[in-house]
Amino acid sequence: MxxxxxxxxxxxxFLKEKSGEPEESEEASKxxxxxxxxxxxxxxxxxxxxxxxxxxxxxxxxxxxxxxxRTVVFGLPVKKKWEFFEPDMPQYYLDDNSKCxxxxxxxxxxxxxxxxxxxxxxxxxxxxxxxxxxxxxxxxYYIEEMFKKFxxxxxxxxxxxxxxxxxxxxxxxxxxxNHPALYxxxxxxxEKGLPVNVHQNSTSVGTxxxxxxxxEMMGVLESHPDTTIVWAHCGASRRVxxxxxxxxxxxxxxxxxxxxxxxxxxxxxxxICKENSKVPKEKWVKLIExxxxxxxxxxxxxxxxxxxxxxxxxYNELIKLLPADVAKKLLWENAEKLWFE
Numbered sequence: 001m002x003x004x005x006x007x008x009x010x011x012x013x014f015l016k017e018k019s020g021e022p023e024e025s026e027e028a029s030k031x032x033x034x035x036x037x038x039x040x041x042x043x044x045x046x047x048x049x050x051x052x053x054x055x056x057x058x059x060x061x062x063x064x065x066x067x068x069x070r071t072v073v074f075g076l077p078v079k080k081k082w083e084f085f086e087p088d089m090p091q092y093y094l095d096d097n098s099k100c101x102x103x104x105x106x107x108x109x110x111x112x113x114x115x116x117x118x119x120x121x122x123x124x125x126x127x128x129x130x131x132x133x134x135x136x137x138x139x140x141y142y143i144e145e146m147f148k149k150f151x152x153x154x155x156x157x158x159x160x161x162x163x164x165x166x167x168x169x170x171x172x173x174x175x176x177x178n179h180p181a182l183y184x185x186x187x188x189x190x191e192k193g194l195p196v197n198v199h200q201n202s203t204s205v206g207t208x209x210x211x212x213x214x215x216e217m218m219g220v221l222e223s224h225p226d227t228t229i230v231w232a233h234c235g236a237s238r239r240v241x242x243x244x245x246x247x248x249x250x251x252x253x254x255x256x257x258x259x260x261x262x263x264x265x266x267x268x269x270x271x272i273c274k275e276n277s278k279v280p281k282e283k284w285v286k287l288i289e290x291x292x293x294x295x296x297x298x299x300x301x302x303x304x305x306x307x308x309x310x311x312x313x314x315y316n317e318l319i320k321l322l323p324a325d326v327a328k329k330l331l332w333e334n335a336e337k338l339w340f341e
């Protein structure tokens with residue numbers, strides 16, 4: 001039986017200082033401890049769909065076990081309802097047909113747990129804000145208030161917009177990246193120099209011959225050129241794919257310098273890797289090399305972190321295929337620039 005890897009791996013020389021840069025003395029290192037260089041998980045939900053969590057100490061422990069130096073931590077902007085007629089409490093949004101509803105306490109949960117960390121531990125975590133209804137034009141007032149209350153946020157997101165079954169399971173109006181309620185949010189992020197992480201499907205579950213919703217993303221990228229947008233999962237979801245998906249990503253990255261993408265969740269297994277294989281397709285490896293400053297990795301775990309190492313170890317085959325400078329950008333340098341500088 002195949003044994004799953006439980007750590008993300010990379011050559012030790014990736015961590016060496018560039019030639020010509022002086023190494024820090026041991027005394028200086030002890031006096032001012034810095035977070036070690038290493039992989040960054042830039043897509044992790046601190047809570048599950050019932051807003052439960054293993055907690056920050058459990059996350060830090062699993063980060064150490066998995067060889068993860070730092071993590072970008074979101075809440076989940078929705079909570080799953082347990083309907084009275086359902087015999088079993090749902091654990092995930094797909095467990096039954098009960099609806100999800102927007103849940104602002106998600107941000108409070110993240111903030112309170114983050115504030116309990118030591119200064120050294122806080123350096124390893126980038127908390128983000130997401131607990132608002134993205135179709136509500138009052139969302140910007142909530143964001144401004146939460147930034148005053150907790151001046152800790154490093155991003156807005158992950159915003160759950162067009163999203164396979166979750167769109168149909170979420171109460172309220174259909175959320176989309178070009179909804180007018182988000183325009184002021186994008187401007188706020190541009191002014192603050194913060195990225196926005198959006199889950200916005202490139203197409204619908206039933207439409208694979210064209211990218212039905214791509215124009216929505218392109219319109220926002222064009223109208224908000226000063227806003228850095230991270231496209232979660234390259235715009236993919238369960239059963240959301242398309243012909244020559246890599247070409248669509250290539251052209252979009254070519255045309256919009258304010259766009260970054262992550263390869264977390266199903267896009268890696270279902271689209272990037274060869275069928276029934278952990279090995280990425282050559283065209284995707286070349287695409288990551290071409291746009292080396294725009295791709296990042298994440299686990300997309302939700303509230304429970306025991307599978308962190310196993311999930312992040314999926315990328316080991318990709319790392320082996322990339323030049324060292326590209327691999328380092330994918331592993332941590334790109335994410336470091338967005339969330340940890």
